Amino acid sequence: MKPNIIISKPSCVSKGTIQLTGSKSECNRALVIEALSKGKVKVDNVSDAADAVLLAGILRKPKVESSKSEVFNGLELTTQDLRVVNIGPAGTAMRFLTAYFTLQDEEVILTGSERMKQRPIGVLVDALQVLGADISYEENEGFPPLKIAGNIQQKTGRISIKGNISSQYITALLLIAPNLPLGLELEIEGDLTSRPYVEMTLAMLQQAGIQHNWADNVISIAKQDFKETSIWVEPDWSAASYWYAIAALSDEADIFLPGLTSYSLQGDSVITEIMANFGITSQFKDGGVHLTREPKPIVRKIFDLKSCPDLAQTVIVVCAALGHEATFTGLETLKIKETDRIAALQNELAKIGVKLIEKGQVYKLDCSEKQIPQRVLFNTYEDHRMAMAFAPLAIIIPEVEFEDANVVEKSYPAFWTDLEKVGFVGKMKGER
Structure with a gap:
């Protein structure tokens, strides 16, 4: 069973130095590049996030022929014939x-947790099938698990994909493009969601010697070789966002995050601009960023989070805690994340009397009945970001309990320990 954690914050002052783990977004891309480069590219500062550790284990594990049996879907399989890769909730x-294995010299079953089997993958599979990949669904059409045959027989070099879906579909295609026999021309239909993540992918490929051309809505990458290089993974700006939230809800804050730069590839570095609206100053010096807080009236009413959806929970919870009735757009992808993050936010914000009202693709906070209880239990929905986005509320709520304390391991294993460095007090409730 999964232990709960209870946290509190006796003081409203938050001061300390927090060394963040490497960016999960950068690290996952770098690990795939490393694997596709056949050893030419090395990755430094690999993230200790569970997702990155799992991916590194899969990509860096040498292929070993074995007669060991595995059970999948009630059938006994032999890994010598078919490898089963279970990525859990990643x-x-x-x-x-899904894209990587179309290039490999083996056939695999790619599966995951029960929630992963509910997360759509059809858009990416369709695109890969157009290219010539041999992929089939083992259970439900459009969803994992997948049976993927390697050694793609490429039929075309040009495909199109909708831009308003997960940018990870686009990144998956771009990462394999240099190794495709015909290269890739990827046409993006409509507006591009999470554009900074696509730009991150292209910038990291360029670090590894892969050139591209982006003209209008078409990204072109010819077949080409990687160069010998090292990619250093910057600390995680998504993780940094929780420290900005803590600073915003504290009466006084002075927090130093080493290793973060003002010229980051990570789209979530925009948190510096967003949190400036809440009086948080970001000063880049001493090899990192210093966060300080000054009282400031909040003027901004509309936040477009299309380019940084992983910041949505953080920003929405801060606004709710401060009673700031802001409006949010660009949240289209939140319903297909680790959980339906819109529904999860609505359920948990209701516990402090705040409503997140959905009208089409626009979401508005109603804080008219906001209350601060003495104690509250927040559910996490097997979603790491739900736990970390709501944790700063312990600054204003005397006692906050979270189910499944270990859920944070997905991206930020040291989160609860790091909270103690700025004055939070945490205790495990025990197994449930």
């Missing part, structure tokens, strides 16, 4: 490996 790994 959505990024599912998308990236």
